[in-house]
Amino acid sequence: MIHEASLLTLAGTFVLVMLILSLWFAYVLAVRWQRKRRKVWHCWRLASFTLGSALLVIAFSPPVVEWGHIDLRGHMAQHLLLGMFAPIALMLGAPGTLLLRSVPVTTARRIMTVAASMPVRCLSHPVTALVLNVGALYLLYLTPLYQMSFHEPGIHLWLHLHFVLAGYLFCWSIAGPDPAPHRPGMRLRLVVLFIAIAAHTVLGKLMFAYGFPRDAGHDLAEIEGAAQLMFYGGDIAEMLLALVFFSAWYRQRKQPVVVDEWQTADRRA
Template identity: 30%
Template sequence: MPESLLLSPRAPLCREWDPRAPRPPVFESHIVHGVIHPVLTTDEVLPRFTLARVFTDWGIDPLPFVLAVWVAGLYLWGVAVLTRRGDRWPVGRTLAFVVAGMGSFFFATQSGLGRYDTTLLSVHMVQHMVLSMVVPLSLALGAPVTLALRTLPARPRRWLLAVLHSRVAKVLSFPPLAFLLYVVSPWALYFSSWYDASLASAYVHEMMHVHLVAVGALFFWPLMGIDPLPGRVGYPFRVLLTVLTLPFHAFLGVTIMGQSTLIGGEHYLALREGPMGAWLPDPYEEQHLAGGILWGAGDLIGLVFFAVLFTQWVRSSMAEAKREDRRLDMMEARARREQPPPGG
């Protein structure tokens, strides 16, 4: 790098960083033991983070914004088609998909969580849990595949059925494989260069959000969802897979808490050299807090999943018992009709 660039107090680092990055980096001169060192800092200076800013500090991240609006809009359009046709669609499913599902996705990417997710690792971790657990569960409970099968024209419906019955869908929804992807992805994210790349590139950052939702959907949709998807297994096995997620989050959280190496260390340490250094917490304490959030939130949301799955299991058993009662009643009525009258 040319010496003039190193000595420039605010020279942008254009070649090493994606200009679309969420926090466009620049160099500042920093003198250590009489030697001038370039220091990475940020153009966007955010005020001190507080809990209130999660709900009041909003922005527009184009890709997640468009995705949330279009997906929610298509779902509501499908509900409107059913309503005009005179069919009934449960309100609970609509609320689960649009409000809890896409609403949580919108909140996680456009609210203060999205504004500070590259500034504080703990904020990113909250966002991670919402995108990988809350959003997939809510979308699955909304049964969008069932809605699509009931509203699409004949040809698109055949295409959708072909996709659902394809070999790729069967492989991706195979429960052990989906569980492995769900478990391995966070380790790959935080213990490889992937997370550093997401801090440096807006595109990688947004694709990480989509990836978290997609992997969560692959794992939880066949377990919790209502849609007729391949890979569905019996309720005992579903409960087992759900319970297995609890120690996984705890182990990953404890590992992050005990790390001596900072996750995204170059990025977060550089932020402390800029104007936000006056309020940014110690990066090691911040990482310890992030690991604790992953541990605690993972267990809490996992218990919610278990409660939802157990409720579905009970309802399924009660419905099966009612069907069996009706079958026995019909057999008994048929036997009475076929029985010869007394004295016949």
């Protein structure tokens, strides 16, 4: 039964890797299309998106997946790659902006209309993103969900996918360069970022001090090592996100009038 679950997990992981590579390839094609039309698209954005994709592929590689199955420290390293470092790099690639520039004007308008709808605005709000991102970690490590995920391949794969999507949503809601209708102000986003930093710190200390996740077959040294990875690795990732945030704030203060992609689409028409 365990062997069958491992095979299903590997198969699902392979599908996710193929999806990542397909999205990266689509991004590269879109960049080439922009350059053929003599539109500017900075190389560093392509490099950033490529780095994020590479980090995801590394996190889903067989050695890292196996390490994550047998060692909580490996699981935590995988989580840091999937949910924190890769999303920052992907977000800096501005895939949403590239999409809007690559599709017809009418399609870009429809995308922006959907983005401005109330359900999407609620989902992409920094507070919602914080709950989905950090709240899921508390649920995973402080409840039996962690143990369940190693016996149910579907739950295991869904958690990995959730790490990536929730991590990207949080990074984008705080400091994303893509257009975002009705995005909250900088001060609210800064407060949410500080809360996220504090919540990660508290969770790392709870794991270190009280041996979470409990009854999962990990010894104390392993749990403490994983808690330290979360504590220090999370700090590094959140410092990077804060740096991106303050850079965006500085640029906004220097250029208070920002032309969004919708206005750009109007001019293209």
